[in-house]
Amino acid sequence: MSELRTTALHDRHEALGGSFTDFGGWLMPVRYSSDLAEHHAVRTAAGLFDISHMAEFAVEGAGAAAFLDYALAGAISPMRVGKAKYSLVLAESGGIVDDVIVYRIAEHRFLVIANAGNRDAVATAFAARIGAFDVEVDDHTDGMALMAVQGPASRDIVEATDVVTDVTPALADLGYYAWASGTFDGEPLFVARTGYTGEDGYELLVPNRAAGALWDALLAAGEPLGLVPAGLAARDTLRLEAGMPLYGHELSLDIVPAQAGLGRVVAVDKEDFVGKSGLAAVVASDAPVLVGLVSEGRRAGRAGYAVFDGADAATPAGEITSGALSPTLGHPIAMAFVSPSLSEPGTLLFIDVRGTRIPATVTALPFYRRNS
Template identity: 40%
Template sequence: MPEASPAGRQLTRTPLSGLHERLGARMIEFAGWWMPVQYSGIVEEHRAVRERAGIFDLSHMGELVVEGPGAAAALDALVTCNLATLEVGQARYGVMCLPGGGIIDDLVVYREAPERFMLVVNAACHAKDLAWIEQHLAGTSVTVRDQTQELALIAVQGPQAQALLSPLVEGADLDALGFYRFTGATVAGIPATVSRTGYTGEDGFELFVEAGKAVALWEAIMQEAGPAGAVPVGLGARDTLRLEARYPLYGQDIDETTTPLEAGLGWVVDFPKGNFVGRHALLQQKERGVLRRLVGFVLEDRGVPRHGYALVEPQGGAPIGQVTSGTLSPVLQQGIGLGYVPVDRAAPGTALAVAIRDRLHRARIVKGSFVPVRTRGRSQKSAP
């Protein structure tokens, strides 16, 4: 049964919502879903993932299956990454753009068969992504099918993720499963797709399973979690984890007003592959140069940057940008954030300030992730 939000809107429950409530999680509305924001506490959950492992309910993410004769070419024309070089059993991060280059959504494409793909999209973009894809596939032999309600998605992330899951997995060798690769297996006797992907900056796995089997799978994982020191993790720590790894969040760091080139995602734009929606505009922007860039910064004074705070010149306080994401890093015990600034103020080491209430807090721009990214192989969401 849908959950009513404080504003009276009906929220969608994941197959695990009742279990989260029984565990005492604090539940909130997120993108129309009833989701756990924290269990024991954001900092404790964050540190568990960095040091041991955490278990996440990601069933609010959208799953769209695109298939049929010509599916590879049709989908390749909608995303910036190159699907022609994507192998069956391999996943790839990319974005879909508007004709003007703005980002409709960032997503992960899984090649399940030569002409069948699964797209994992952001919950807040699910409806518009589906409509956009249907519009561009109209009149072709390619179909798009929404599997969001049929599937649950459970993630196990952290340096102990493989050790935790290995006793439960049959039919797959987790050690041989490369980063951004996936395979079919049984986990605790339950058929699942096991993918070595994640959003935390740690090694880990995402498990796609039939919605009706989600509770049994979660409980089996939690039985192994105790000895491993793993804990359930909510959306709060998921956000601080992804920010420490400098992964962008749709709706804050990227949206339809930002382009992948401005956001430091030029590495997911494959111009040589040929035409795709937004290519012409992005090629023009590349040739003339971007006017702003998404940068990462650390505070040199005590303070916590938050979304919407002004980024200003350190002397005089003239505005130069705005914080898109910010937090107190549980690992660094230091304020960190992302924000757009003019390209001539975007070099690593550049000094700036964050306006927090009535004070300017000194900050400097840094390169790359705020903490080491420990995924297996090169990060699929790394920043320059």
């Protein structure tokens, strides 16, 4: 078994008393204090996450936009410089290799951020798709640190970090799914208004050599505003409440985008892209689709738990992919793949929670939306 990797902020996490877990081959903080405290801090003030395990690919060249149009499911060429876009890397079959965010840095330069556990899969897919495109793809993951400030106080915190300077455009003018450039203590700084929590916030990318100082500066600026360091456990319940998929749970090579509610991400009118022929095949009418489930009480369905269409049904009608007792809403929530015939909101299903059938109602995603 290979040794787990650590980020440039690992010593900070240890000093803060973080508990660690293996995530995508990285030793990452799962919590510092309590899952609930960190979750509520993000919903009410702000949380600071180390997400340096994510993979960063620079895509550059005269053919960069055309290459990404072919390599990804979305329409990348129409993107404006300064904007970001959620997209998918598909297999020839139409199954999902990974979900990514693409940032247009310049006319012929893009940044693609992929999931940690899929770094090699995305690198392999990009290498196989370059062909005759005039493009270079470079993996910058090992030299970069990425952290996220998420929550209603996030803008005030980043603006109060006095060694963050020359941010252009100013955060007050930065739209959602857009990015700005700046400097931090003389180092290049990339600030994106993106996140994975359902709250407003920013993701900040700097060279590893500046990571520790930026983390410290953000904590210092945020302490008076309620900022706390937050780990993977809070990040998971936050993204679940926001109905955001997690690769390996809601997304996989065995799932096509439409099943996961991501059909809108695919630019089906593009002339060609990897996965187009696979998606053109007729999807079985009974192929499971992703739904939200809500129930009462305190017993939550977890990933892998069976879903039934009756209290006494013998054969499962689906399976939970992610589930938890929602810290914000106060009742159990879950995402599950079920038969399309059972996917209508209001449908009553049952989750097998350790031998007990718990009633659960199908609901539209997301479970939670921020007020503004």
